[in-house]
Every structure is written in structure tokens, then in C-alpha cells.
Amino acid sequence: MGDTYTGRPRGRQREADRNDARLFQAAREVFAERGWDAPVSEIARRAGIGMGSLYRRYPSKELLAQRMRIAGMEQLVAQARTALGEEPDPWAALVRFFREALTVQGTGGPLLPLVGGRLPATDEVLAVAERLRAALDDLVDGAHRAGMLRADFTSADIPLLLEHLTPRIPVTGERATALHLRYLDVVLAGLRTPAPGPPAALHGPGPHWGELQELWNAPES
Numbered sequence: 409m410g411d412t413y414t415g416r417p418r419g420r421q422r423e424a425d426r427n428d429a430r431l432f433q434a435a436r437e438v439f440a441e442r443g444w445d446a447p448v449s450e451i452a453r454r455a456g457i458g459m460g461s462l463y464r465r466y467p468s469k470e471l472l473a474q475r476m477r478i479a480g481m482e483q484l485v486a487q488a489r490t491a492l493g494e495e496p497d498p499w500a501a502l503v504r505f506f507r508e509a510l511t512v513q514g515t516g517g518p519l520l521p522l523v524g525g526r527l528p529a530t531d532e533v534l535a536v537a538e539r540l541r542a543a544l545d546d547l548v549d550g551a552h553r554a555g556m557l558r559a560d561f562t563s564a565d566i567p568l569l570l571e572h573l574t575p576r577i578p579v580t581g582e583r584a585t586a587l588h589l590r591y592l593d594v595v596l597a598g599l600r601t602p603a604p605g606p607p608a609a610l611h612g613p614g615p616h617w618g619e620l621q622e623l624w625n626a627p628e629s
Contacts, residue, residue, distance in 0.1 A: 424465070430455040431462065432476045439522040440576045448472070473523045474533070477624070480519060481536045484509060484567075488543035498550035502557065503596060505547055509570055510588045517576030520623060529625040540567075541617055558601055564615045569595065 434455035438446045448469050452462045466472035487508045495501035527533075544563035551557035573588055573595065 427455070427457055427461065427465070428475070428479070431457060431466075431472065432479065435472060435476060436517060436519065436522070440517045444469075444522065444526065470527060474527050474530070476519060477523065477527065478532060478536055481540045483512065485536070485539050485543045487512070488540075488547055492543075492546055492550070498547075498554040499556040499600070502547050502551050506570075506573075506592055506596070507589060510573060510592055511585055518571040518574050520571050524623050526626055527624070528628075529621065533625075537621070556601055558599055560609070560614065561599055562614050562616075564617050564620060567620055568615055 431451065435451045438451045438454060442450070448462065449459060451472075452459050455462075462472075466475065488505050491501040491504040491508070495504055541563065544566050548557065548561065548563040548566070552559060573592055577584055577587065579587070
């Protein structure tokens with residue numbers, strides 16, 4: 409039976425998904441080490457995928473990076489919706505989302521510093537960004553209504569906070585994840601509404617969603 413969306417046999421779709429996962433991880437690592445100008449051939453070599461296979465799926469570096477960006481947002485949407493659906497407590501849902509986002513992201517480091525401002529805002533990008541915004545709004549709104557999350561923390565804080573919590577550090581992937589989760593615990597302690605008395609104000613104004621789009625998207629010509 410073919411894949412519902414692509415018409416591919418499921419076995420071929422699974423193989424393509426596995427290749428994508430290897431490519432995305434290799435691209436994160438190569439971009440982090442050598443910058444945006446790193447050759448695509450190095451990404452293919454590190455992923456163990458032939459150049460012909462890579463170019464058939466992604467004819468340019470920009471298309472590969474754009475797919476990485478979209479897949480990353482789709483993954484966050486799925487993690488947020490799963491946490492909301494399976495955790496009855498709003499704070500537990502928020503914590504689960506953060507932990508899973510940090511655990512699954514990988515060891516290449518955050519994507520924004522590598523490709524931010526280089527890629528256009530396509531219709532597909534804007535659509536998945538809106539789904540991500542809605543999912544994160546639901547996470548944050550639930551925790552706010554329950555009185556568990558400080559009132560000045562917004563859903564737009566989450567993407568940048570994840571960037572700050574996932575620096576590329578020269579340790580094994582397992583150790584990097586453990587350190588990321590350690591510092592997440594420190595951050596969560598500051599986000600949880602304490603008692604008694606109000607929390608201290610956060611430093612500086614929070615981001616807004618328009619600002620995030622400006623960070624990611626290439627300027628319109």
C-alpha cells in the first residue's frame with residue numbers, strides 16, 4: 409500500500425525518513441563546525457548518503473535547510489499537542505514538552521544561528537509556524553490559567569529559550585542532553601510561580617512572534 413500523502417510505498421517512505429534524519433543531523437553538525445558555506449558534499453559524506461540521492465531530494469542547500477526548519481517546527485507541534493493531550497496537569501504538560509524538545513533535538517546545536525535570515529518565508533513555513541504558535545499558546549495559556557507560570561512569560565519566549573538551552577558543546581550526545589536538561593531545571597524553577605509574593609521581573613522586554621519571523625526569514629526584496 410502506498411503512503412497516503414506521497415504515493416510512495418511505505419518501505420520507501422520509511423527509508424526516505426531515515427535518510428532525512430541522518431541528513432538533518434549531519435547538516436546541523438557541519439553547519440555548526442564550518443558555517444553556512446560548508447560544502448554539501450561534507451553533509452552527504454557525514455550522513456552516509458550519496459550526492460545523487462541528496463540532490464534528487466534536495467537540489468540545493470537552501471531547500472535542505474528549509475526542510476530542516478519545517479521538520480523542526482512540525483516536531484515541536486507534535487510534542488506540544490501530545491503533552492497537552494496526555495498530561496492532565498498544565499504545568500506537567502509544559503515541563504514534558506520542554507524535556508522532550510531538548511531530548512529529541514539532537515547534538516548539532518540550535519538551527520537559528522546557522523540559517524536565520526537566509527531562508528524565505530514560504531506558504532508552507534508560515535502555515536507550520538502558525539500551527540506551532542497555536543500549540544505553544546495552548547501550553548502557556550493553560551499554565552497561566554492554573555496560576556503555575558509567571559504571567560510575563562509568553563509563548564514567543566519558548567522558541568528562543570530552546571535555542572539558549574541547546575548550545576553545541578564538545579561532549580558526547582548523551583552528556584550534552586543531560587547538561588541541557590540540568591539547565592532546564594534551573595530555568596523551570598524560575599518560571600514556576602513561587603509562593604509567597606510575586607516573582608522578580610524578567611530582564612528586558614519579551615520577544616514577540618513578529619520578531620521571531622524577522623530572525624528566521626530572509627528580508628523580502
